[in-house]
Amino acid sequence: MKASAEIRRPRENLTQKVTGILRERIETGALRPGDKLPTEQGLIAEFGVSRTVIREAISGLRADGLVEPRHGVGVFVLDRPAPASGLEMLRGSLDRLSSIIEILELRTATEIEAAGIAAERASPAQQARIREACAEITRAVSRGERAEAADFAFHLTIMEATNNPLFPEFLQFLGQRTIPRSQITSTVPEGYLERIQAEHMSIVEAIAAGDVERARSAMRTHLRGSLVRYETLLRSIR
Numbered sequence: 001m002k003a004s005a006e007i008r009r010p011r012e013n014l015t016q017k018v019t020g021i022l023r024e025r026i027e028t029g030a031l032r033p034g035d036k037l038p039t040e041q042g043l044i045a046e047f048g049v050s051r052t053v054i055r056e057a058i059s060g061l062r063a064d065g066l067v068e069p070r071h072g073v074g075v076f077v078l079d080r081p082a083p084a085s086g087l088e089m090l091r092g093s094l095d096r097l098s099s100i101i102e103i104l105e106l107r108t109a110t111e112i113e114a115a116g117i118a119a120e121r122a123s124p125a126q127q128a129r130i131r132e133a134c135a136e137i138t139r140a141v142s143r144g145e146r147a148e149a150a151d152f153a154f155h156l157t158i159m160e161a162t163n164n165p166l167f168p169e170f171l172q173f174l175g176q177r178t179i180p181r182s183q184i185t186s187t188v189p190e191g192y193l194e195r196i197q198a199e200h201m202s203i204v205e206a207i208a209a210g211d212v213e214r215a216r217s218a219m220r221t222h223l224r225g226s227l228v229r230y231e232t233l234l235r236s237i238r
Contacts, residue, residue, distance in 0.1 A: 014049050015145075018057040021047075025068050025079055033079040037067065052143070059149035063156075063176035085097050103178050110170060113157065115203060115219035116212040118161035128160040133157045134197075134204050141193045152176040153175040154200060158207070158219075173224060192229070198227065 025031045037165040038046065043054045058075055061067045069075045122130070140147035152171075159167040171178075199222040206215035 014047075014053045015056045015060070018043070018047050018053060019060045020051060022057060022061060023064075023066065026061075031077050033077050035077045036073075037075040039074065042132070046068065048068070052145070056145070056149050059153070060176050063149065063152050063172065065172060065175065100178075101207055103174065104223060104227050107171075107174070107178060108220070108227075110167070111158070111217050111223060112219045114159050114162050114167050116216040117164070117167075118158050119207045119210050119212045119215035121163050122161035122207055126157070130154070130157045130161060130207060131204055134200050137200060141197065146193065148176055148179045151179050151196075158203070195229075196222070196226075 022031075022037070031037070037043070037058075040051065040054055043057075044051060047054070058067065058069065062069065067075050068078050073229060118126075118130070133150070133156075137147045137150045137154055138149045154177075156168055156171055159171050162168075199218065202218040203215060203222060206218045
């Protein structure tokens with residue numbers, strides 16, 4: 001079982017490496033707003049990695065509001081918005097454990113209510129997107145990935161299902177780095193991702209049933225559990 005857990009580390013390190021290089025090019029101006037990124041095949045050739053790694057890297061940059069894929073055209077660098085409020089200080093501050101916990105607490109306060117609203121308002125199509133986003137996490141884990149991008153996308157679909165645009169905008173502002181395991185490079189403990197996914201499924205089923213209180217409770221269990229798990233995880237790798 002230990003060997004299977006170790007398989008997850010190389011791909012995740014490659015994804016982080018590619019993401020970091022592309023982010024640096026954007027932030028230093030080597031890639032400017034409006035520039036088109038090299039094609040998927042071009043990036044595969046440049047970095048010597050798989051299509052999956054490139055797609056995960058692009059998903060991470062998109063979640064952080066740095067790029068925008070345009071169907072049939074390519075991936076383009078976005079303008080970096082000027083700070084709109086004091087919340088801008090949250091960006092780039094996730095290098096401290098205390099900061100990550102603070103972000104998780106903020107997400108907990110928002111996403112518990114969002115889950116309840118989604119259970120009340122989600123259309124059948126939105127429920128299907130939530131279920132598919134959850135299934136994508138399962139597929140990513142089965143490929144030996146840590147599935148940060150898929151996890152973030154899952155939570156984003158729930159925010160979108162509130163049918164209040166401020167909810168998804170808020171989560172997109174915080175970005176994919178708010179998924180705790182995206183802040184570590186070590187292999188996650190055996191069974192960690194499976195436990196998280198079981199919690200995701202509880203949220204999915206509650207929203208599909210239109211059960212507002214159960215949806216809130218399932219999201220509360222998931223995010224508050226993440227606070228405890230992350231502290232434990234950090235202690236285990238020190």
